[in-house]
Amino acid sequence: MTQDPKKKIHDRFLVFPCTKIKFNFLLIIHRIFVHLIEKGEETKRSSSTPWPPISNPSQSSMLLLCLPNAMIQKWFKTLVYVKLLSNWIRLAVRLGSSMRRVMVSLRPWLKRLEISHTNSSIFLMKKNSIKMTPAAGYRGYQRIGENITKGVPDMHEAIDCYKELKQGMYGALGKPMEGCNQWPHYPPNFKELMEKYISLCTEVSRKIMRGIALALGGSPDEFEGERGGDAFWVMRLIGYPGASTANGKCTSENDIGCGAHTDYGLLTLVNQDENITALQVRNQAGEWISAPPIPGTFVCNIGDMLKILSNGLYESTLHRVINKSPTYRVCVAFFYEPNYDAAVEPLEVCVWKSSGIRKFENAVYGEHLVSKVQTNFVT
Numbered sequence: 343m344t345q346d347p348k349k350k351i352h353d354r355f356l357v358f359p360c361t362k363i364k365f366n367f368l369l370i371i372h373r374i375f376v377h378l379i380e381k382g383e384e385t386k387r388s389s390s391t392p393w394p395p396i397s398n399p400s401q402s403s404m405l406l407l408c409l410p411n412a413m414i415q416k417w418f419k420t421l422v423y424v425k426l427l428s429n430w431i432r433l434a435v436r437l438g439s440s441m442r443r444v445m446v447s448l449r450p451w452l453k454r455l456e457i458s459h460t461n462s463s464i465f466l467m468k469k470n471s472i473k474m475t476p477a478a479g480y481r482g483y484q485r486i487g488e489n490i491t492k493g494v495p496d497m498h499e500a501i502d503c504y505k506e507l508k509q510g511m512y513g514a515l516g517k518p519m520e521g522c523n524q525w526p527h528y529p530p531n532f533k534e535l536m537e538k539y540i541s542l543c544t545e546v547s548r549k550i551m552r553g554i555a556l557a558l559g560g561s562p563d564e565f566e567g568e569r570g571g572d573a574f575w576v577m578r579l580i581g582y583p584g585a586s587t588a589n590g591k592c593t594s595e596n597d598i599g600c601g602a603h604t605d606y607g608l609l610t611l612v613n614q615d616e617n618i619t620a621l622q623v624r625n626q627a628g629e630w631i632s633a634p635p636i637p638g639t640f641v642c643n644i645g646d647m648l649k650i651l652s653n654g655l656y657e658s659t660l661h662r663v664i665n666k667s668p669t670y671r672v673c674v675a676f677f678y679e680p681n682y683d684a685a686v687e688p689l690e691v692c693v694w695k696s697s698g699i700r701k702f703e704n705a706v707y708g709e710h711l712v713s714k715v716q717t718n719f720v721t
């Protein structure tokens with residue numbers, strides 16, 4: 343197993359070390375794009391796929407995400423444009439100052455939910471009052487070891503929330519996931535803060551998906567309408583106990599905080615504790631590499647549904663968590679998903695790019711989610 347944070351990170355893993363120099367470099371590339379689009383490419387544009395205005399990035403951070411796909415197809419191989427896209431994503435997220443403010447104000451609150459192993463009773467009691475059960479639509483608190491990945495208990499505790507589904511909204515398909523979110527009663531404004539955070543994450547994710555749609559060669563609305571116009575979401579507040587030590591040596595080094603898996607939907611925004619490197623992703627060479635936290639940024643994972651939609655042009659990111667630090671680690675993972683009842687199939691443009699070979703069968707997102715959720719927990 344290799345764990346070198348400085349190692350070049352593969353295209354399956356969308357995060358970048360971002361120095362000021364790289365930043366400027368990207369802005370220059372961006373300007374070149376704008377120039378070239380305005381000069382030559384305009385004539386190639388089909389009226390059904392208008393380019394968003396990208397000439398005034400200061401107006402909205404997200405405008406930078408709208409990469410002109412024709413240019414990218416021409417000059418960059420997949421690897422390069424995914425990397426570029428990731429930089430735009432990170433730039434956009436950096437500039438989302440209201441997002442950042444919520445992220446920063448969230449941390450101390452989340453820390454207070456931590457179970458101190460020596461003094462667990464009060465927090466444990468509070469958390470158990472919002473216990474996750476199938477009857478609650480799998481929403482609520484789960485103890486350490488209750489979440490299972492491929493048959494092995496994960497060394498984390500979590501509060502899971504899902505977009506609320508109205509009763510009967512999706513018939514039998516929606517039934518297992520119906521229920522109301524169970525928010526901790528303490529701190530008092532936790533629910534409001536989290537709902538604000540969810541709405542910002544939804545907004546950012548939708549914009550990133552527009553950029554991805556363009557990068558894949560489709561229209562920016564590819565992930566709207568019946569595919570994602572009423573996007574489902576999942577949010578997990580996760581706590582990983584620190585590794586215990588004996589005689590100065592780590593004794594729980596091999597405890598897996600979260601076993602190797604891919605996420606289920608389109609895109610995940612992973613908001614990790616700033617000082618602990620525990621998340622690992624597997625690159626195409628089959629090596630596990632660390633995804634260290636970069637303050638003020640998310641790690642973005644590609645999910646199973648985006649793999650299908652892109653006909654495999656994008657791989658879903660295999661990742662896992664091992665917290666070797668002695669400190670409790672907090673992570674807030676926001677999962678941006680297709681519509682709950684979306685019939686997901688490879689986009690035509692992606693099949694076309696794969697020499698007409700359709701690599702995946704249709705999947706109904708809700709069915710995929712329910713099958714995963716129902717095998718994920720000890721009930």
Ligand SMILES: O=C(O)CCC(=O)C(=O)O
Nearest residue numbers: 578612614621663673675
């Ligand atoms: O804790 C992390 O960094 C990632 C969590 C994760 O992969 C998940 O909840 O799906």
Ligand SMILES: [Fe+2]
Nearest residue numbers: 603604605661
């Ligand atoms: Fe994950």
